Structure formats: C-alpha cells, structure tokens
Amino acid sequence: MxxxxxxxxxxxxxxVTLVIMLAAVLVGLIMGIIPGLGGMIGLALFLPLVFGMRxxxxxxxxxxxxxxxxxxxxxxxxxxxxxxxxxNAATLFDxxxxxxxxxxxxxxxxxxxxxxxxGLVPVFLALATIPLILPIVxxxxxxxxxxxxxxxxxxxxxxxxxxxxxxxxxxxxxxxxALVGVHAATAVYRFTFGTAYLYDGFDxxxxxxxxxxxxxxxxxxxxxxxxxAQKTVESKLSDVFRGAKxxxxxxxxxxxxxxxxxxxxxxxxxxxxxxxxxxxxxxxQTSKNPEKFGTGCIEGVIxxxxxxxxKEAGSVLTTMAFGIPGSAVMALLMGAFLMVxxxxxxxxxxxxLPLALTLLLGIAMANVMGGLIxxxxxxxxxxxxxxxxxxxxxxxxxxxxxxxxxxxGSIVNIPVTILFGLLGLLMKRFQFSRPALLLGFVLGxxxxxxxxxxxxxxxxxxxxxxxxxxxxxxxxxxxxYPTLRxxxxxxxxxxxxx
Amino acid sequence: xxxxxxxxxxxxLLLLGLSGIIGSLAFQNLQSMTLPLMMxxxxxxxxxxxxxxxxxxxxxxxxxxxxxxxxxxxTRVEWQRFGVALGWMIGFAIVIYLAGFIIATPLFLxxxxxxxxxxxxxxALVAVVTTAVIYSIFEIGLKAPLYRGLIQNIF
Numbered sequence: 001m002x003x004x005x006x007x008x009x010x011x012x013x014x015x016v017t018l019v020i021m022l023a024a025v026l027v028g029l030i031m032g033i034i035p036g037l038g039g040m041i042g043l044a045l046f047l048p049l050v051f052g053m054r055x056x057x058x059x060x061x062x063x064x065x066x067x068x069x070x071x072x073x074x075x076x077x078x079x080x081x082x083x084x085x086x087x088n089a090a091t092l093f094d095x096x097x098x099x100x101x102x103x104x105x106x107x108x109x110x111x112x113x114x115x116x117x118x119g120l121v122p123v124f125l126a127l128a129t130i131p132l133i134l135p136i137v138x139x140x141x142x143x144x145x146x147x148x149x150x151x152x153x154x155x156x157x158x159x160x161x162x163x164x165x166x167x168x169x170x171x172x173x174x175x176x177x178a179l180v181g182v183h184a185a186t187a188v189y190r191f192t193f194g195t196a197y198l199y200d201g202f203d204x205x206x207x208x209x210x211x212x213x214x215x216x217x218x219x220x221x222x223x224x225x226x227x228x229a230q231k232t233v234e235s236k237l238s239d240v241f242r243g244a245k246x247x248x249x250x251x252x253x254x255x256x257x258x259x260x261x262x263x264x265x266x267x268x269x270x271x272x273x274x275x276x277x278x279x280x281x282x283x284x285q286t287s288k289n290p291e292k293f294g295t296g297c298i299e300g301v302i303x304x305x306x307x308x309x310x311k312e313a314g315s316v317l318t319t320m321a322f323g324i325p326g327s328a329v330m331a332l333l334m335g336a337f338l339m340v341x342x343x344x345x346x347x348x349x350x351x352x353l354p355l356a357l358t359l360l361l362g363i364a365m366a367n368v369m370g371g372l373i374x375x376x377x378x379x380x381x382x383x384x385x386x387x388x389x390x391x392x393x394x395x396x397x398x399x400x401x402x403x404x405x406x407x408x409g410s411i412v413n414i415p416v417t418i419l420f421g422l423l424g425l426l427m428k429r430f431q432f433s434r435p436a437l438l439l440g441f442v443l444g445x446x447x448x449x450x451x452x453x454x455x456x457x458x459x460x461x462x463x464x465x466x467x468x469x470x471x472x473x474x475x476x477x478x479x480x481y482p483t484l485r486x487x488x489x490x491x492x493x494x495x496x497x498x
Numbered sequence: 499x500x501x502x503x504x505x506x507x508x509x510x511l512l513l514l515g516l517s518g519i520i521g522s523l524a525f526q527n528l529q530s531m532t533l534p535l536m537m538x539x540x541x542x543x544x545x546x547x548x549x550x551x552x553x554x555x556x557x558x559x560x561x562x563x564x565x566x567x568x569x570x571x572x573t574r575v576e577w578q579r580f581g582v583a584l585g586w587m588i589g590f591a592i593v594i595y596l597a598g599f600i601i602a603t604p605l606f607l608x609x610x611x612x613x614x615x616x617x618x619x620x621x622a623l624v625a626v627v628t629t630a631v632i633y634s635i636f637e638i639g640l641k642a643p644l645y646r647g648l649i650q651n652i653f
Contacts (some may be wrong), residue, residue: 048640048642049635049640051640051642052640052642163548165544165547165548165551166544166548168540168544169511169540169541169544169545169548172537172540172541172544173511173514173537173541175533175537176518176534176537176538176541179533179534179537183527183529183530185529185530186527186529186530188525188526188527188530190521190522190525190530190534191518191521191534214587217583217587218580218583218584218587221579221580221582221583222576222579222580222583223579224575224579388614390614391611391614391624393583393586393610394586394606394607394610394611395628397586397587397590397606398590398603398606398607398628398632399632401590401591401594401599402599402632402635402636402644405594405599405644405645406636406640406642406644409642409643411594411595411645414591414594414595415591418584418587418588418591421587422584426507429503429504430503430504430507430508444533447533448533451533452529
C-alpha cells in the first residue's frame with residue numbers, strides 16, 4: 001500500500017504532470033464558467049486527447065478537469081445569477097443576492113474556499129476507506145459484476161430525468177448500440193448492414209460528442225442565445241479573503257455539507273443537484289437565522305459549494321471500485337478508463353492500486369490548484385461568460401469534428417457524430433435520459449461478457465449466490481421505486497394521518 | 499387527433515425495437531442473439547407503454563391543445579434556427595470531406611464569422627489562430643494526422 005502511495009505521489013509531482021494538470025484545471029474552470037458547456041462537453045472534448053496517452057497521464061488529466069468544473073460554475077452563479085453547471089443552481093439563492101448587496105467578492109471567497117477544501121477532504125476520506133472497501137469488492141465475481149452493471153444502468157435510468165420508463169428505454173438503447181459490430185466470442189456480425197465502418201461498432205468519442213456536444217450546440221441555437229451574459233462586476237481581493245474567513249467561522253457547517261456531498265457522491269445516480277440542494281436545506285434547518293436564507297446569507301453559499309466538489313471524490317471511488325459510474329460524467333470517465341485499457345471494478349483496486357491512488361490524489365491536487373486560481377482571478381474569469389454564443393459555436397464545432405475524426409481516423413465519424421447529435425437533441429427535448437444511454441453504451445459489452453461468462457461457469461441460474469441475490473433485490477426495488485413512490489408513500493401518509 | 503412530436507419519436511423507437519428483434523432473431527448463435535434480443539424487446543415493449551400513456555394524455559388535453567398563433571410562430575422560428583445551425587454543421591462537414599481540416603477550418607470560420615457581422619481583422623485573426631491551435635494540438639502534440647480531404651488526391 002505504501003509503495004502504491006509512493007508511486008502515485010512521485011508521478012503527480014513530476015513537472016510534466018503538474019503542467020498537464022494545470023492546463024486541465026484552467027480549461028475546467030473556464031468550461032465551468034461558461035453556462036451550458038460544463039463538465040460533460042468539456043470531458044467529451046478532452047477524450048480524443050487522451051487517446052494513445054499512458055493511462056495515468058490521460059486519466060489524471062480528465063479527473064483534474066472534472067474536479068474543478070464546479071468551482072468555475074460558482075463564479076458565474078454568484079456574479080451573473082447563472083449557474084455555470086447545474087449543481088451550482090443552489091448557490092444562486094444566496095450567492096447572487098450577496099453580489100447585489102455589493103458582497104460578491106466575499107461570496108466568491110467563501111464559495112471557492114468551501115469548494116477547494118470540500119473537494120480536498122473527501123479524497124482523504126476515500127483513501128482511508130479503500131482498505132475497508134477492498135475485501136468487499138474482492139468478493140465480486142462475474143455473476144455479481146453482471147448484476148452490478150445492470151444496477152448501475154438502472155440507477156441512472158430510474159433516478160435521472162423524469163420518466164423511469166423513458167430512462168430504462170434510454171439505457172436499453174445504449175446497450176443495443178454497444179452491441180453493434182463483430183461479436184468477439186462468436187464472430188457474428190451484428191447490425192453492421194454489411195458496412196465495414198460498423199464492424200468495430202460505434203466509438204465512445206463519436207457517441208458522447210454527438211449526444212452532448214452537438215446536441216447542446218443545436219439546442220442553444222434553437223433557443224437563439226446571443227450572449228450568455230453582458231454584466232461585468234468588480235471585486236476586491238480583501239473581500240475575497242473575508243469570504244475565506246467566513247468558511248473558517250462556519251467550519252461545522254462546512255464539514256457537515258462536505259460529508260453529505262461525499263455520501264451523495266458514493267451513491268450512483270443521485271446527481272450533483274440533489275447533493276447541493278440537500279446541503280442547502282440542512283444549512284437552513286440548522287441555522288440560527290433561517291429567515292435570512294435567500295436574501296444573501298453566507299451559509300447559503302458555503303453549504304452547497306462544499307457539497308458540490310465533495311461528491312466528486314465519492315463518485316470517482318464508486319466508479320473505480322465497483323465499475324458503477326454514478327453520473328453521465330462518470331460514465332464518460334469510465335469510458336475513458338476502458339479506452340486506455342483500464343477496466344474499472346474490483347480488480348482495479350488490487351491490480352492498479354497505484355493508478356487508483358494517483359487519480360484520487362490528483363483530484364485533491366486539482367482542487368487546490370483550481371481553488372487558488374479561482375481565488376485570485378475570479379473576477380477576470382467571469383468575463384469568459386460574456387463571449388457571444390455565435391463565437392463559441394464554430395470553435396466548439398471545430399474541436400468536436402477534429403476530435404471525432406482523430407478517434408478512429410475515419411471521416412465517417414463526422415456524420416455519425418451529427419446523427420448522434422440529432423438523437424441527443426430529440427432525447428433532450430422529449431425527456432429521455434442521455435446519461436442512461438451513455439452508461440448503457442459504456443457498459444453494454446461488459447454486461448454481455450460478464451453474463452456469458454457467468455452462464456458458462458455457473459449455468460443459467462448464475463445469479464443464485466448470496467451477493468447476487470442481494471443485488472437482484474436491490475435491482476427489483478430500484479425498478480419498482482417510482483411506482484412505490486407514487487402509490488405506497490401517499491397511502492402510508494394517508495394511513496399515518498388517520 | 500393531432501399527433502405530438504414526442505409520439506413520433508416514440509414510434510421511431512418502437513420501429514427501432516421491432517427491427518432489433520427481427521435482426522437479432524437472424525443471428526444464428528444463441529450467445530450473440532440473447533442480449534440484443536432482450537434489449538430490443540425492452541425498447542419495443544416500453545415504447546408501446548409510453549405511446550399508450552402519450553395518447554391518453556393527448557386525449558385528456560386535446561381541447562386545450564389548440565396551438566395559438568403565437569406559439570406556431572415561435573415553433574417556426576425555432577425550426578429555422580435549427581435548420582441554420584444544422585446547415586452550418588453539414589456544410590462544414592462537406593468542406594472537410596472535400597478540402598480537409600486545414601483548409602476547411604479557416605474557410606468555415608471566415609464564412610461563419612463574417613455572416614455574424616464581425617470585422618475582417620478579427621475574422622482573419624481567429625481563423626489563423628484557431629487553425630494553428632488545432633494543427634498544433636492534433637498534428638504536432640498528439641501526432642494524430644487530421645483528414646487531408648479529397649483535394650489531396652487530385653493534386
């Protein structure tokens with residue numbers, strides 16, 4: 001274990017790694033600041049760059065980027081009343097009113113400090129829990145892994161977006177798309193229609209850039225966005241420091257919110273918004289002055305921002321240890337793992353422990369870097385949000401097309417990406433879950449491999465093992481959760497009232 | 499009864515599920531057939547469920563669903579914007595196919611930004627810098643050659 005720590009730290013403190021992380025952090029902050037872009041598109045744009053890199057380099061770049069996106073999103077939330085990323089929405093309630101009262105710099109100071117330490121501490125929590133998690137994850141074999149994959153997809157399908165049915169359809173569609181191409185075990189060509197391009201199936205980069213990148217560009221064009229924001233706000237550094245001091249004065253609130261965020265991150269499918277809103281809610285409930293919430297209260301900024309960054313360490317740990325990505329961003333990250341030849345899951349925590357530690361410590365370092373940069377440059381960075389959409393459109397499109405071409409060296413990838421963009425747009429407009437589709441796509445082949453292997457070894461009733469049965473019960477519970485929520489809960493409430 | 503756009507998408511998914519079922523049954527090996535067949539069936543069945551729900555909802559709200567002139571105009575504007583954005587994307591893709599990335603990138607930027615009313619100096623600067631950045635990242639940094647286009651075969 002100590003050796004693994006040594007290797008991880010030695011790699012992270014190499015000058016090249018530091019430069020790569022710094023670049024990823026800067027881009028992550030900027031992507032977070034620009035509303036509508038966020039982590040998903042940014043990560044998708046980064047994927048082609050990771051192609052061919054050493055796993056530790058490529059994956060560190062991605063986690064560093066992902067770790068600070070929400071810190072960037074805070075700045076626009078406070079200064080411009082626009083959440084840079086969806087989880088920053090809870091910061092609007094008190095962040096923007098503080099700005100209106102002339103305390104924007106103080107709010108930024110508090111938010112950035114909360115985010116920075118909120119992202120740092122859970123990493124050490126995650127590192128401390130690895131020895132406890134290891135024996136559990138080692139008990140998982142192919143039947144349990146097959147069940148885990150199904151649970152992962154169902155979690156995201158049922159818990160994200162509106163309709164559970166549409167979520168499950170999206171997940172199933174993702175799995176079906178993953179099965180296109182030659183089936184390695186039987187050499188059967190599936191859904192290739194005699195096209196050589198489809199023999200290898202669709203690649204993750206085209207699918208993710210289409211579903212999220214192209215679809216968002218089309219969606220923003222339809223909305224007719226001219227500029228995202230025009231306001232510029234001035235702030236003093238001394239006020240930013242005052243905000244940092246506020247976090248120290250509310251350290252218990254910060255700790256509670258950080259722990260909440262971490263726990264929410266560990267549970268797949270719950271999503272960042274839930275973590276920040278719950279953290280905001282508990283801050284209000286436990287505050288001595290709940291009536292001040294919503295009018296520019298510093299506690300209303302500290303709580304959601306601590307939870308925001310804290311959940312990322314939890315999500316990364318679940319993704320690595322169990323191979324269950326808890327969100328679309330994590331699904332994409334898992335796709336990147338597979339792309340560079342690393343299979344997340346129980347074996348990773350044993351065979352690739354140095355890499356797992358590198359990534360967790362990388363999140364901590366990225367949070368410190370991002371926090372410090374945002375602390376001193378928040379005001380200037382916020383101006384990025386004033387870039388007209390018409391200027392961003394061609395630049396993002398060029399990156400998307402170049403990235404998708406490089407992924408396979410095939411020009412066909414470009415029309416394929418556009419087609420996935422249209423699918424993503426339709427899914428967004430009609431409330432289908434794009435994260436569930438992406439997760440199904442990432443995990444589809446794994447699901448098939450694990451289930452076929454399980455049938456070969458244990459027969460068709462492979463799921464009759466204690467852990468698998470438990471996981472099956474969780475899966476069934478999860479699938480019936482929306483129905484239970486709609487029928488049983490109101491019935492119970494009525495009975496209790498009577 | 500007017501069918502809502504969401505229902506068309508569900509019908510598309512229903513047909514996709516159905517063709518998936520038919521396609522899967524053609525695979526001769528049970529191992530390669532099982533999962534595609536299961537997933538296609540899931541899509542097919544859930545699409546039917548959602549379509550039934552959708553039609554019921556439509557019947558309930560039909561009286562109130564007469565679109566106003568204002569909303570029809572807004573939909574037309576949205577379609578126009580969608581068409582323009584998609585047109586730019588497809589146009590850029592065609593130019594890449596013909597001329598390759600290094601020529602298509604500045605060309606696309608010049609046409610797009612001039613159409614948005616930007617000044618020549620700004621347009622030229624953005625076109626040159628962006629092309630240089632793309633070339634540096636992919637060709638030099640990642641050693642990943644960008645597509646050269648059909649034009650390369652002619653000359």
